[in-house]
Amino acid sequence: MSKRFYLRRFVRYYKKHGLLGTLSRFVVATRRALYDNKTVMFYVDLQYVGRSDLVMPESFSLEVVEDYSQLRQDDLERMFDYLGKHRTEHHLRDRLEKGAKLWLLRVKHTLAAFIWSMRGNMVEPYFVPLTPDDAVLFDVETFPDYRGKGLYPFLVEYVFNELKKQNVVRVYGDAKTWNTPSLRGLAKTGFRHYADVRMVHVPGRTVTVWYANTNNQ
Secondary structure (H helix, E strand, O other), X not given: OOHHHHXXXXXXXXXXXXXXXHHHHHHHHHHHHHHOOOEEEEEEXXXXXXXXXXXXXXXXXXXXXXXXXXXXXXXXXXXXXXXXXXXXXXXXXXXXXXXXXXXXXEEOOEEEEEEXXXXXXXXXXXXXXXXXXXXXXXXXXXXXXXXXXXHXXXXXXXXXXXXXXXXXXXXXXXXXXXXXXXXXXXXXXXXXEEEEEEEEEEOOEEXXXXXXXXXXX
């Protein structure tokens, strides 16, 4: 994220919570970075999920982007304005070049939310080996003016249906242990807990530390 993105978030938070609330938030963020940076992994086997009654509302439209040249200028400007241009543009180009897909959900022609997916691989080392029948959903983002409207679970369930049509068998997702909204969102969409993990980077390799597994993986 860009400095502008974090500055805007800081200003919004300060205006809403004041000095003491902002300082408290800073302490919490520091603790998370140092001590509470585990990731909760989820999985779902698509044979058990999927809604045949899931209908796209008339005001909604969805586009799947596989190449940077497909992105509309107004969508780019909206993402750049909120997330910062330099880092966002790098992520867009890098992920699309590596084979990831970007699912864009618009409400009345305005970009409201998006999610990334990648099949059989991941843009960075992942926690588990991935097969051609696996996919990963990651970096879901709902723009502030569209939060609280149920777009997160709708978008995830829609992508489930589309991946199922493409014969994907299992989908993984993950969120940090402190990211309560994402954890709740994932739990509402059919995802099941897989494990709590942490990636540790050491010279020449990446080590995955496992904390807790379920019994049905």
